[in-house]
Amino acid sequence: MRTLLATSCLGAVAALSLSAAHANDQLLKMQQNPKEWVMPTGNYANHRYSQLKQITTDNVDKLQVAWTFSTGVLRGHEGGPLIVGDVMYVHGPFPNPVFALDLNNDGRIIWKYEPKQDPSVIPVMCCDTVNRGVAYADGKIILHQADTTVVALDAKTGKELWTAKNGDPSKGETGTAAPMVVKDKVIIGISGGEFGVRCHLTAYDLNTGKQVWRAYSMGPDKEMLIDPEKTTALGKPVGPDSSLKTWEGDQWKIGGGCTWGWFSYDPELDLVYYGSGNPSTWNPKQRPGDNKWSMTIFARDPDDGMARWVYQMTPHDEWDYDGVNEMILADLNIGGSQRKALVHFDRNGFAYTLDRATGELLVAEKYDPVVNWATKVDMDKSSPTYGRPQVVAQYSTEQNGEDVNTKGVCPAALGTKDQQPAAFSPDTNLFYVPTNHVCMDYEPFRVNYTAGQPYVGATLSMYPPPGENHMGNFIAWDASTGKIAWSNKEQFSVWSGALATAGGVVFYGTLEGYLKAVDAKTGKELYKFKTPSGIIGNVTTYEHNGKQYVAVLSGVGGWAGIGLAAGLTDPTAGLGAVGGYAGLRNYTSLGGQLTVFALPN
């Protein structure tokens, strides 16, 4: 009996790891097929690059709308569809419908799934009820709902296979980030930095939905899955209690560090990368210390969640510069040698290039010249402030203190870039980055924490940089040298994810609703089309029946829709001045539509 049990257990383990390897291998292979778009990030490296080249710089001006699809939801539509085989999977904001569309049959709806969620989650989603997309793996579609429920659906039928509860919306915990499947694990983040949530990254078993590991952004080493001896920061072990030492008392328990951005994965190094968000509250005086590991890039082992290395970009945040933006994995020539690099365009206005194996800091440069809160990041390895931003006292809301309005800080809290992901083209070795060009006044003040209630503690007003009237740029960035290759002005922040293609064309959307195509080498605008609503979704491309298509979700909203709908005012224009900058609502209105483009036959 004993022997039999042991044998069958061994068998089960073997079967499990076999299936795990299978799902991973399948996705590793599928992500290389340019005809499909199998994960929200395009590939594990977050390139958002396609080898398709039917649409080129020469013919993109002939692009036409091939077909459209309405999600039936009128909120901010972030993310983009997946294309797996002959099926397209389209998601929407709360109530988070998912549609499987038959590409062989004019987009006929194969199935629709719509979860039942308590609407009380709506107002605890700080900045609109957005959702950044579903994941595919092993015949399953994984949806991360607003109320933090993770559900696996049968990709063929839409039938529920398992559900898991990742958090509690009554405490302000919500779900907006797209899942990523790595090996046999579903990686899930959590939102709620404006509600004093202590955030974490959690892995669920792809086959059962059972929680495998959870790694908090702050707290005791064990709960963060940090090994004081083996986890490094800038090449050195972090040591014991690396987080607890940087908080006063129990404040880490409501410390934020949310994980609502994108994830990436390097299969060779076997590491998952992501960033953590702002420490709670926005009033820095109320939380002395570096507030580790908020505002941090993490590299973790996907099997057990253990952190390999960490790097905190904005210690003791004073401006709400969440570190959640995507980590783009690219092999780059830096200073004459080829490096396995990680490139990250942070909200704080610095673009970081790190060695993704070791976490060594290679480049940190401003990717918008107006960034002024810090002069630079200290790159001197022998300096006691190595790796830290050199904060300018005038723009320090900590140094100016509570109840003081710190003026003219660039960038604004929404960052030089928010979650809207950049693209990387191996053809040009350039990164294509949608950016915000907005500054702010920021006044922190004392607040009290109540579970499930906003825990903000700062007043802020935003406006374009002095003397300028455009609020965004779309730029090409050279991450090897840390320099802007070209930059296109945009009237509004660019809140859409970019797409680079082998056809030499780069695509992005604008808040007015334009899908734009530009030349990857020069930035020259080659084509634009105004879709029914502002675009905060990410551009996708795929091939079906020999034809290349480009798809994007329209549906204005998100933080952009809240902050920019009414337009910004210029505080320097004097008392009584009418808002100097046009409001988004003069250009576009709510919507929820997928628009698919192709060249004429």
Added chain:
Amino acid sequence: MKPTTRIVVVAAAAGCLLAGSIAVRADGSGNPAAVKDEDGKYYDAEGNPTYKIGEDGTVDWYTYSGFRRYHSDCHVCHGPDGEGSTYAPALKESLNRLSYAEFMEVVVNGRDRPQAGGQDSVMPAFGLNPNVMCYLDDLFIYLRARANDAVPRGRPGKRADKPKSATEAENTCLAQKS
């Protein structure tokens, strides 16, 4: 569109001029003209809290405080300056309809307005949030001033000093609620 906008601006300016002598404006709480001053906190003829803007544009403490609190706890849904967003209504418009009592009711208890496609418009209940409840009048006064175009968009330029009674009330309220 432009000529219309200008006419509106002129009409509003005329209204403001007239307000000095004859009461012409009424918002959801009636005539906002301040008739009573209790240590820097102003009330209209019906006893509702209201704003007081000096001739040089100096705002009373509560209008200023409401501006600050609004842009901490309300603007992430309702947009800057009470102007509304793609997500939630413009409160500067709402206060032309809502009375002081109705405003309090909605903020304290919240409300859920079901809409097509399961996309309810939901206002959360702030009744347990000291950062909101201890500043309810401040928020109301600021938004009332916005509803009546008594203060422009953006941060008020000049403000009255914080009255002693405001500090005392704040301390008492925060101590009770936290």
